[in-house]
Amino acid sequence: MYNALVVSPFSFLTEGGKLKKTRMSLFSQHLQLSVQEERWHFRDHKLVAAREEADFEHDPIMPRFLKVLGDVSGLLTLDAGCGEGYFSRILARLGARVTGIDIAASLIEIARTKDPEGTITYQVADLSQPLPTYLNHFDLIVSHLVLNDVYDYRGFLTTLGSVARSGGRLVMSLNNPYSYVVRSHITNYFDSGKAFPYRGMAEEGVKVHFYHRTLEEYVEACLSAGFQLQHLLDIPTPEGTFKRRSDTLLPVGYQFPFFMLLMLRKP
Numbered sequence: 108m109y110n111a112l113v114v115s116p117f118s119f120l121t122e123g124g125k126l127k128k129t130r131m132s133l134f135s136q137h138l139q140l141s142v143q144e145e146r147w148h149f150r151d152h153k154l155v156a157a158r159e160e161a162d163f164e165h166d167p168i169m170p171r172f173l174k175v176l177g178d179v180s181g182l183l184t185l186d187a188g189c190g191e192g193y194f195s196r197i198l199a200r201l202g203a204r205v206t207g208i209d210i211a212a213s214l215i216e217i218a219r220t221k222d223p224e225g226t227i228t229y230q231v232a233d234l235s236q237p238l239p240t241y242l243n244h245f246d247l248i249v250s251h252l253v254l255n256d257v258y259d260y261r262g263f264l265t266t267l268g269s270v271a272r273s274g275g276r277l278v279m280s281l282n283n284p285y286s287y288v289v290r291s292h293i294t295n296y297f298d299s300g301k302a303f304p305y306r307g308m309a310e311e312g313v314k315v316h317f318y319h320r321t322l323e324e325y326v327e328a329c330l331s332a333g334f335q336l337q338h339l340l341d342i343p344t345p346e347g348t349f350k351r352r353s354d355t356l357l358p359v360g361y362q363f364p365f366f367m368l369l370m371l372r373k374p
């Protein structure tokens with residue numbers, strides 16, 4: 108039995124509690140940064156399973172994400188950075204015709220086992236690289252909590268721009284880059300491009316990095332990829348929906364959005 112752990116750009120499978128590390132990506136220097144020398148021991152990771160079993164009540168993002176998508180039935184939909192297929196399965200149940208793509212072969216393998224009927228098309232690919240098979244193809248592209256984890260985010264957005272059909276939509280959830288300061292992940296908002304560990308995951312014995320970029324850079328990359336920004340939605344994360352650390356720069360009772368949704372359209 109495999110336990111999936113969503114990480115990027117590596118991904119991992121544990122078998123019988125033993126760790127098996129798989130190099131999932133070609134892109135390079137940043138991987139050195141990662142964790143090659145580390146031995147990661149972690150107990151069975153419950154995050155993925157728990158999320159699947161929970162209703163959306165305590166999920167600050169997904170209900171809003173689905174609301175802004177509206178009716179997805181029949182839409183040719185790409186789940187960009189689908190991981191083990193959580194969002195792909197939700198959208199397929201809602202009638203979308205879903206293709207899930209992720210750079211991590213081990214996660215795609217798990218995603219396929221969770222879709223035994225083969226309703227969803229899964230593919231392993233680095234979305235920072237061109238994807239000519241799907242040129243101008245998708246009505247809808249979704250990407251849930253991926254952008255912060257992508258090393259070449261400009262390449263990623265360029266690819267998404269090329270595979271969206273004219274009039275197609277791109278909707279992405281992401282960690283609000285401003286919140287990285289508030290959460291004391293980083294001390295300098297303008298320290299763009301650096302990799303930083305997700306400390307919550309690190310505390311669980313898993314070293315995962317994100318790449319900090321400013322919101323200005325993300326928006327500019329979306330526009331350069333040919334998208335028009337239609338809406339930006341700040342997602343409230345009230346007390347209790349996040350782990351309050353002692354170094355969180357947010358007084359108790361204050362509210363700050365830790366996540367956001369970007370809604371874009373290809374003209």
Ligand SMILES: C[S@@+](CC[C@H](N)C(=O)[O-])C[C@H]1O[C@@H](n2cnc3c(N)ncnc32)[C@H](O)[C@@H]1O
Nearest residue numbers: 115188189190209210211233234235251253257
């Ligand atoms: C935090 S996970 C989110 C996974 C999934 N969207 C979910 O909500 O479960 C980020 C995902 O982005 C994928 N990823 C990172 N860089 C990628 C790239 N260049 N191309 C495709 N997938 C990528 C990782 O492998 C990982 O599965």
